[in-house]
Amino acid sequence: MQEFNRTYLWGRDVKYRMGLYTTAAVFYKAVVSALLGEFSVDSWTMLEMLLVSFLFAFAETVIFPRGKSWGEAAMGRRAALLAVLANVVYIGGALVFDWFPGVPAWWAAVMIAVLELGLAALWYALWLENRRDTRLLNQNLQHFQQET
Amino acid sequence: MKITVEHGDVLENEVILRCRELDEEMLHILSLLKSGLQTLCAWTEDRQLVLLRPGEVLYAESVEERTWLYCESAVWATALTLSELEARYEALGFCRISRSMVANLHGIRRLKSCAGNRIEATMRNGERVLISRHYAPLLRERLGM
Numbered sequence: 597m598q599e600f601n602r603t604y605l606w607g608r609d610v611k612y613r614m615g616l617y618t619t620a621a622v623f624y625k626a627v628v629s630a631l632l633g634e635f636s637v638d639s640w641t642m643l644e645m646l647l648v649s650f651l652f653a654f655a656e657t658v659i660f661p662r663g664k665s666w667g668e669a670a671m672g673r674r675a676a677l678l679a680v681l682a683n684v685v686y687i688g689g690a691l692v693f694d695w696f697p698g699v700p701a702w703w704a705a706v707m708i709a710v711l712e713l714g715l716a717a718l719w720y721a722l723w724l725e726n727r728r729d730t731r732l733l734n735q736n737l738q739h740f741q742q743e744t
Numbered sequence: 745m746k747i748t749v750e751h752g753d754v755l756e757n758e759v760i761l762r763c764r765e766l767d768e769e770m771l772h773i774l775s776l777l778k779s780g781l782q783t784l785c786a787w788t789e790d791r792q793l794v795l796l797r798p799g800e801v802l803y804a805e806s807v808e809e810r811t812w813l814y815c816e817s818a819v820w821a822t823a824l825t826l827s828e829l830e831a832r833y834e835a836l837g838f839c840r841i842s843r844s845m846v847a848n849l850h851g852i853r854r855l856k857s858c859a860g861n862r863i864e865a866t867m868r869n870g871e872r873v874l875i876s877r878h879y880a881p882l883l884r885e886r887l888g889m
Contacts, residue, residue: 664860671859722859729857736887741850744837 609662613653621645628696641695648689655681679715686711745769766791775823786813786820794820798833802851802867806844816869839886841875
């Protein structure tokens, strides 16, 4: 039963992440298609994106398993591995499934830059969140030390 | 060890420890007898007893079933367990921060939020201790967050 519960929770985790990444990939494809004058994304492409997102979400749960934590250096290594994997999985997916047909080479470079910016934005958000939390923690600590 | 309890018409309760030398067992008993709410009885490696104010302790760590008290510039042993320290001195700011550590919140200079819901505490003496993911919510609660 315990094994089943663990697998079930893991499955739920993968499902949430997969949903989020699929939405982002479909949105990205929709924007690029719209810029090329096409205002639809076919179901087959969405299914392919779902599959690639599942692979990435699966890898993410392996690199960052639920309930585990590491030191700063190990965390950095795992995050770097995940960033490399994001590039390999999504750029590889785009090439293998031909998600952006007829896109010129310089466009491809811009799209990759957007992907990198997206990853950097993700890290910036985490950094901002940590900074805000640190400030709050210290404010409350000072308050506690003065009060008691 | 032989334990004798004598009942008699005495003015004040008295405990007499009779031993050849102050060994570990005697130090534990002495420490338990002397540790009150305002003082914490501890000893050094050369078995010298000291009475510490809880405020002097930055954090306590349990290593191989022994509890160590870390002050600004010295480390002392105590007979109290981490749970006992936490329970006795909670009102004075003692808080469990990991399975093997209890920190004095007044001994923390600053806190830093880390990835994985952990918190790094820099103590007054510059030492850094990590508050585990499991105990971080407890600390946040103590700080009124």
